[in-house]
Amino acid sequence: MSEPPPAIGAPALSARGSDVVPPPPPARGWARARVTGIALLGLWALVGAGTLLFLLSSWNAELFARYAPRYLSGLLVTVQLVAISIVLGAVLSVPIALGRRSKSRIVATLSYAYVYFFRGTPLLAQTFLVYYGLGSFRPELQAVGLWGFFREAWYCAIFAFSLNTAAYQAEILRGAFESVGRGQWEAASALGLSRLQTVYKIILPQAAIVALRPYGNEIILMIKGSAIVAIITVYDLMGETRRAYSRTFDFQTYIWAALIYLSIVEMLRLGVDRIERRLTRHLRR
Amino acid sequence: MDYTTLLSFGREGWGDDIASGVAITVSLALATLPLGLVLGFVVALGKRSTEPTLRLSANIFTTIFRGLPELLTLFLVYFGAQIAIQQIVRAAGGETYIEINAFAAGMFALGAVFAAYASEVFAAAFSAIPHGQYEGAHALGLSRWRTMRLVILPQLIRVALPGLSNLWLILLKETALVSVIGLSDILRQTGIAARTTREAFLFYGTACLLYLVLALLSSIVLSAVERRVSAGGAAR
Numbered sequence: 455m456s457e458p459p460p461a462i463g464a465p466a467l468s469a470r471g472s473d474v475v476p477p478p479p480p481a482r483g484w485a486r487a488r489v490t491g492i493a494l495l496g497l498w499a500l501v502g503a504g505t506l507l508f509l510l511s512s513w514n515a516e517l518f519a520r521y522a523p524r525y526l527s528g529l530l531v532t533v534q535l536v537a538i539s540i541v542l543g544a545v546l547s548v549p550i551a552l553g554r555r556s557k558s559r560i561v562a563t564l565s566y567a568y569v570y571f572f573r574g575t576p577l578l579a580q581t582f583l584v585y586y587g588l589g590s591f592r593p594e595l596q597a598v599g600l601w602g603f604f605r606e607a608w609y610c611a612i613f614a615f616s617l618n619t620a621a622y623q624a625e626i627l628r629g630a631f632e633s634v635g636r637g638q639w640e641a642a643s644a645l646g647l648s649r650l651q652t653v654y655k656i657i658l659p660q661a662a663i664v665a666l667r668p669y670g671n672e673i674i675l676m677i678k679g680s681a682i683v684a685i686i687t688v689y690d691l692m693g694e695t696r697r698a699y700s701r702t703f704d705f706q707t708y709i710w711a712a713l714i715y716l717s718i719v720e721m722l723r724l725g726v727d728r729i730e731r732r733l734t735r736h737l738r739r
Numbered sequence: 740m741d742y743t744t745l746l747s748f749g750r751e752g753w754g755d756d757i758a759s760g761v762a763i764t765v766s767l768a769l770a771t772l773p774l775g776l777v778l779g780f781v782v783a784l785g786k787r788s789t790e791p792t793l794r795l796s797a798n799i800f801t802t803i804f805r806g807l808p809e810l811l812t813l814f815l816v817y818f819g820a821q822i823a824i825q826q827i828v829r830a831a832g833g834e835t836y837i838e839i840n841a842f843a844a845g846m847f848a849l850g851a852v853f854a855a856y857a858s859e860v861f862a863a864a865f866s867a868i869p870h871g872q873y874e875g876a877h878a879l880g881l882s883r884w885r886t887m888r889l890v891i892l893p894q895l896i897r898v899a900l901p902g903l904s905n906l907w908l909i910l911l912k913e914t915a916l917v918s919v920i921g922l923s924d925i926l927r928q929t930g931i932a933a934r935t936t937r938e939a940f941l942f943y944g945t946a947c948l949l950y951l952v953l954a955l956l957s958s959i960v961l962s963a964v965e966r967r968v969s970a971g972g973a974a975r
Contacts, residue, residue: 478877491792494785498799574908574954575947576915579926583947586933587940681808685919692810705822708815712807719806 505709512706521698521707528694529714535683535690536676538612543619550624551631565624572621578682580618585610585686611683615676622672630665631657663733670726674719681715691715742941745932753932753942760928761949767845767914767924772907774850779857786862797858804855810916812852817844817920845917853910860902865891867898897968904961908954915950925949 553565572580588595588604595601603609634657642652684693695711698704748754785797804812821839828835868891876886918927925946933942 487788487790487793491785491788491790491794491796494796495792498796571947571951574912575950576912576926578915578918579943579946579950582926582930583940583943586930587943590938590940678806678808681810682916684810692808695811696814699818705818708811708818712811712815715808715811716803716806720802 509706509709512704514704517702517704521694524689524694524698525691525710525714528689528691531688532677532680532690532692535608535611535615535680535688536673539615539619539680540623540673540676542612542616543623546616546620547623547627550620551627554624554628569621569624572618573625577614577618577679578685581611581614581682581686584614607683607686607688611680611686611688615680618679619672619676622675623669626665626668626672629668630661633664634660659733663730666730666733667726670722670729674722677718677722678715742938745936745938745941746945753928753936756928756932757925757942757945757949760923760925761953763842763922764911764914764924765953767842767849767917767922768907768911770842771846771849771853771910771914774846775853775857775906775910776903778850778854780861782854782858783861783865786858787865801855801858804851809849809852809913810919813845813848813916813920816848816851817841820844820847841917841920841922844920845914845922849910849913849917852913853906856906856909857903860899860906861895863902864895864899868894900961900965900968904958904965907957907961911953911957912950 550565550568553561554569556562556565584604585607588610592601595604604613638656638660639652642656647655680690681692683690684696687693689697691711691714695707698707744751746752746754746757748758782797782800785793786801788794788797807815817839821837824837824839825835828837872890872894873886876890881889914924915926918924918930921927929942929946933939936942
């Protein structure tokens with residue numbers, strides 16, 4: 455836009471200065487936003503206070519003494535289940551991720567089908583398929599001596615969860631490795647590094663940055679998803695909660711569980727944030 | 740009985756029962772989608788607001804519904820709403836037993852979870868839109884509402900669509916949880932068939948395949964929508 459010529463006689467510089475129009479103030483609606491915000495925050499405060507009041511008013515020392523240890527053991531079961539499944543899934547995910555990138559059409563298709571199946575169906579249905587479904591093959595399983603394994607809900611849950619998380623982790627792994635450019639491999643080989651050294655010193659540190667957040671999310675998803683084992687009679691945190699509720703019909707049992715799950719997930723999220731800050735410390739200025 | 744009879748539509752088979760389960764699953768997911776989208780969009784607006792109280796309340800919402808296991812959220816809504824309504828009725832002097840509809844409980848619980856994740860997708864999409872777009876619309880004299888509708892939304896949808904497609908596929912799978920509170924969806928119907936016929940692997944396998952088919956159909960539809968939406972954009 456062309457500027458209007460300065461008035462004759464007026465010093466050019468100061469005219470320019472006074473012609474500068476300040477940016478328009480934020481349009482109206484600010485007050486409305488503020489009112490809505492305070493109202494919503496008040497609503498949350500009300501929900502929080504109501505929950506607290508409910509917990510205090512229905513405080514029952516006997517109930518607490520009776521169920522607190524059970525919740526603790528349930529929490530332990532949840533943590534064990536998730537930890538074992540994540541580790542087994544991580545081990546299993548490596549061949550699957552490699553299979554996805556394989557040059558052999560058959561291997562690539564098979565690993566793609568594996569990933570598609572486990573990502574495309576509900577974890578609950580997979581767990582049922584293992585726990586109830588494999589019962590259809592009881593004679594065969596007995597013949598190979600695996601029936602003792604698949605009879606237990608606990609082992610079935612670990613089996614189903616490991617297979618499930620392996621599919622997700624394989625995709626994370628593949629995505630992270632593909633995010634590291636080819637040039638990195640070429641440069642490493644030009645420097646005479648061995649394949650193992652390349653992976654360990656050059657590819658992994660870069661892939662880890664990309665993979666960290668998805669891995670953290672996967673662990674959080676597993677913790678949340680693991681609640682469904684309560685349905686196949688594993689007494690994890692959710693299972694203990696359901697048992698406590700069915701015996702007492704006291705709604706606070708669910709609220710305690712909600713608070714525990716929320717704090718675990720939040721702690722994990724903060725932990726991932728902290729690790730990410732450490733891994734990317736060279737990228738910050 | 741052989742497998743084809745068991746899965747057939749008729750007196751002997753379970754085909755019609757399972758088909759009704761598919762209908763329930765699909766209708767629950769379809770009913771949840773608009774609720775989750777609208778709520779998620781509103782929460783995303785809150786997150787982008789310059790007003791700190793709005794941002795905080797939006798973040799509290801996401802923290803809660805992303806942090807709770809979906810199954811627990813479902814139970815909280817299902818049992819919690821039941822208890823709350825009964826308390827209110829009792830306080831008003833009435834005496835009734837109220838049972839919450841499992842479909843509605845599922846819709847609200849899954850809708851809240853969907854909204855929590857969708858708000859992140861929308862918020863990310865918002866930040867992908869350059870500030871000049873708002874300034875341009877302002878310069879053209881568009882009102883805030885028309886800026887949103889005519890300028891921002893068409894671009895926002897294009898950016899957010901892949902993330903939202905993903906959330907739809909997750910939602911489709913999460914509907915399986917409502918079988919636990921008694922809604923006759925795919926998983927519950929196949930479960931009944933499995934228990935009656937003692938052919939658990941066949942029926943749960945069928946359930947898994949049905950979910951796969953639904954996911955496959957969704958991705959076909961979604962990629963068509965994505966093509967259409969990106970074709971509508973101006974060439975850059």
